[in-house]
Amino acid sequence: MTETAGHRWPSPVIAWWSVFVFFIVAVISYSDRLVLSLLVDPIRAELHLRDTEVGLIQGLAFALVYSVAGLPFGRLADVFARRGVIIAGVVIWSLCTIACGYASSFTLLFVARIGVGIGEAAFAPAAVSMIADLFPPHRRGLAIGCLLTGQAVGSGLAIVIGGGLLQLAIDGQFAALGQIGQLAPWRMVLVLLGFSGVVPVLLLLTIREPARHRPPGSMTLPTLKAVLGGFRRLAPVLLPLYLAVSFISAGDFSIQNWMPTMLSRRFAYSPGEIASTLGVASLLIGGLGTIAGGLLSDWQTGRGGNVRRLAVAILAVALGVAGAAQWLTQSGGQAIGLFALWIFMSSISGTIGITVLQNIVPNEMRGVGTALVSFCNVLMGLAVGTALTGMLTDHVFGDPRAVGQSMSIVALTASAVALCLLYRARSRLRSATFSEYR
Numbered sequence: 001m002t003e004t005a006g007h008r009w010p011s012p013v014i015a016w017w018s019v020f021v022f023f024i025v026a027v028i029s030y031s032d033r034l035v036l037s038l039l040v041d042p043i044r045a046e047l048h049l050r051d052t053e054v055g056l057i058q059g060l061a062f063a064l065v066y067s068v069a070g071l072p073f074g075r076l077a078d079v080f081a082r083r084g085v086i087i088a089g090v091v092i093w094s095l096c097t098i099a100c101g102y103a104s105s106f107t108l109l110f111v112a113r114i115g116v117g118i119g120e121a122a123f124a125p126a127a128v129s130m131i132a133d134l135f136p137p138h139r140r141g142l143a144i145g146c147l148l149t150g151q152a153v154g155s156g157l158a159i160v161i162g163g164g165l166l167q168l169a170i171d172g173q174f175a176a177l178g179q180i181g182q183l184a185p186w187r188m189v190l191v192l193l194g195f196s197g198v199v200p201v202l203l204l205l206t207i208r209e210p211a212r213h214r215p216p217g218s219m220t221l222p223t224l225k226a227v228l229g230g231f232r233r234l235a236p237v238l239l240p241l242y243l244a245v246s247f248i249s250a251g252d253f254s255i256q257n258w259m260p261t262m263l264s265r266r267f268a269y270s271p272g273e274i275a276s277t278l279g280v281a282s283l284l285i286g287g288l289g290t291i292a293g294g295l296l297s298d299w300q301t302g303r304g305g306n307v308r309r310l311a312v313a314i315l316a317v318a319l320g321v322a323g324a325a326q327w328l329t330q331s332g333g334q335a336i337g338l339f340a341l342w343i344f345m346s347s348i349s350g351t352i353g354i355t356v357l358q359n360i361v362p363n364e365m366r367g368v369g370t371a372l373v374s375f376c377n378v379l380m381g382l383a384v385g386t387a388l389t390g391m392l393t394d395h396v397f398g399d400p401r402a403v404g405q406s407m408s409i410v411a412l413t414a415s416a417v418a419l420c421l422l423y424r425a426r427s428r429l430r431s432a433t434f435s436e437y438r
Helices: 012-038 041-048 051-079 082-102 104-118 123-134 137-170 184-197 196-205 224-267 269-300 305-324 332-361 363-397 400-429 430-438
Strands: 002-004 007-009
Touching: 002 400, 002 430, 007 400, 012 041, 012 051, 012 082, 012 123, 012 137, 012 184, 012 196, 012 224, 012 269, 012 430, 041 051, 041 104, 041 184, 041 224, 051 082, 051 123, 051 184, 051 224, 051 363, 082 104, 082 123, 082 196, 123 137, 123 332, 123 363, 137 184, 137 269, 137 332, 224 269, 224 305, 224 363, 224 400, 269 305, 305 332, 305 400, 332 363, 332 400, 363 400
Parallel strands: none
Antiparallel strands: 002 007
């Protein structure tokens, strides 16, 4: 173990093995969460849905429960063994992903997606809280960046693996799998991904629960009243920061969830082509962005701290705006290039924003604090970013091929609001009232 400012930290081997396990869990989580983006048209055809209903299944069904359930799970992560909380969540979301594959109507698919949201809500609050107890503050940026890389990789693998499985299913390669092999191709993809939940459960059993680093004399189990009081005190900084991260997420989910559909409708990409181009781009670029965000965040330690970190986040959001101009694209290659720019810059800004939040929020509030990030991200990202894109396509443009215009409107608006909020949070951090958190 190493020691910093009176705290004893786990050895780097133990700490980084835990981060690796969280990385794998995040990959599986995001693959299960986002694979529906690749299955939009076959689901629409079999269940006779419109884009608005698909947007609700991808977004609202998951978002409502994920955002609300995250808060009690965050509280559980603050007072109980966090590893156990994560394992319970993995089991729930895996079973519900399998249930999605057997849904026979909009209602049943909507309910199954609610279950996926409940399970996945357990992961982020507990994992980020554990990372804060595994690494000293000047090392947390890279560790959180690696965790978020799992989300970026999962987003890409949802397309790579989902597209590959869908193509194999269409080609009849799973006919020998008995009852599963008789399902429609999109159903097979969901069922097989659900069974992959066995892997993260086994890996989670290999990590240890780290000791919580609380201030001397603090209570072991913080009361809910104390937690709420802490948030009220920090609200002038935390509120704009939470909202900024959530608007960045709205643009992310609009572009990520509808990009495969746009490539299919406008440029006639097959599932295999989407997997080999968009999926690989998302996996590599998103991963590089989160690692870059973590390194940039740690690099600012001693160079201006959280104030400088937010300045970098503002720059990243501003540079990423060009990536939202999907209405200008004339080819699939151009669309993927702009997609890559957006994902890289939003990954940097999102990683920095979450790292700043972890540095500001006290230990006894971190589970709930991280759950609030998920609450804002999902409520604004999936529910608004994803669903609003489908609604614009259906009710404003009235043309399925206009999904690129809808994505651009949502992402550009979200970026503008996020820039204003990040600037506001940075200004308040620079004030004398919050000088200790700079």
